[in-house]
Amino acid sequence: MQNQIRRTALKRTAFLAISLLILQVTTASDRIYAPYSEYEMSQQKEISLARSAAPSPVSSHATIEVLTPKGYQAATKGDNGFICMVLRSWSAAPDPNDSRYAGTRAPICFDPIAARTVVPAEELKAKLGLADKSPEEIDREVARQYGMGKLPKMEGAAFAYMWSASQNLGPKAGPWHPHMMIYVPYYKNQWLGNNPVGNHGAPFAVGDDTPYTIVMIPVDDKLAIKAM
Numbered sequence: 601m602q603n604q605i606r607r608t609a610l611k612r613t614a615f616l617a618i619s620l621l622i623l624q625v626t627t628a629s630d631r632i633y634a635p636y637s638e639y640e641m642s643q644q645k646e647i648s649l650a651r652s653a654a655p656s657p658v659s660s661h662a663t664i665e666v667l668t669p670k671g672y673q674a675a676t677k678g679d680n681g682f683i684c685m686v687l688r689s690w691s692a693a694p695d696p697n698d699s700r701y702a703g704t705r706a707p708i709c710f711d712p713i714a715a716r717t718v719v720p721a722e723e724l725k726a727k728l729g730l731a732d733k734s735p736e737e738i739d740r741e742v743a744r745q746y747g748m749g750k751l752p753k754m755e756g757a758a759f760a761y762m763w764s765a766s767q768n769l770g771p772k773a774g775p776w777h778p779h780m781m782i783y784v785p786y787y788k789n790q791w792l793g794n795n796p797v798g799n800h801g802a803p804f805a806v807g808d809d810t811p812y813t814i815v816m817i818p819v820d821d822k823l824a825i826k827a828m
Contacts, residue, residue, distance in 0.1 A: 632732050634702035636669055639688050641705075645827075647675055650684040652827040654709035654761035659684050662709055665719075671727040681712030683719050689770070690729030691722055694739035698770040699729075707764040707827075708781070714758035718783055720751050721812060746811055754811050758783040765824035773798060777818040778825070787813040 641649070646666045651659040662682035665672040672685060687706040692698035710719055721742055728738045745751045763778035777800065789795065789805035792815065797804050803817040 632734050633689075633700060633729060636730065638702040639667060641667070641686070643675055646686055648827045649705060649707050649764065649766060650686050650709075651707075652764040652766060652825045653684055653707035654682070654763060655825070658682055658761065659709055663715075665723075667726065669730065671730060672723050681715060682709050683715040684709040685719075685722070687722060688726065688729065690725045690735075690738060692770065693725060693729075693735040693742075696735050698772075699735040699738070701771050703768055704770055705766070705768045707762065707767055709761040711759045713755055714760050714783055717752045717754050717758060718760070718812065721746070724751065743810075754783065754785040756785070763819070763823055763825050765826045777821055778823050779819055780817045782815040782817065784813055784815055785811045787815060 643666055647664050650664050650666070651662075653659060654662070658680070659682070661678050661680040662684045663674055663678040664676045665683060665685040666675045667686070667688065685708060687704070687708055689699050689701045689704040691706065692701075692704070698704070724742060724745065725738055728741055733741070742751070746753075760781040760783070762781055765775070765778070767775055769776050776798075784805075786809050787805050788808050789797070792803055792805055795802040795804040797806055799818075801818065803815055805813055805815050807813045
């Protein structure tokens with residue numbers, strides 16, 4: 601009797617172990633994004649990288665947000681209304697390729713208007729990405745919450761610095777150029793002359809005809825700032 605009980609227990613243990621192994625393999629293969637560890641940075645390095653997005657008179661007085669397993673959280677409190685952070689690949693949603701590139705590190709400093717209106721959308725994208733939502737799901741949820749008034753309405757033009765020499769904007773763009781980001785709701789690239797996206801000189805717009813349309817204006821590469 602005891603031997604039969606032992607054999608039954610061993611069978612159950614083996615079955616449970618195999619089931620867990622299958623679950624782990626399935627879960628890993630079904631993941632949309634890399635595990636959090638590939639997005640993680642030490643807080644000190646992330647703060648330094650975030651500050652490199654803008655000139656010191658701006659970034660030294662800005663609030664710095666860092667990524668945690670629960671999303672972005674303030675690591676230091678500033679006094680000028682700016683928020684600096686290091687965006688990850690989820691910010692590229694709904695793009696299916698760039699949004700899956702775990703190596704993206706995009707230091708950015710949002711001016712006070714963008715801090716009120718754009719940062720909440722970026723925080724939401726990060727939370728959805730950490731929850732392994734697809735690029736399409738992230739895009740839809742941001743649009744849904746904006747339409748329902750759960751995200752702040754854009755107030756008009758807002759600005760952000762992206763001057764870091766250490767930025768990695770994706771597998772194709774890489775470090776690209778230091779540049780200004782101008783958030784102009786519902787703007788269209790055609791109004792700038794349809795300059796090619798990723799152009800190395802003339803400004804261009806991305807996210808055409810949406811609340812978060814961005815006009816990107818490259819600045820002199822000499823202005824690039826190295827993270828301390």
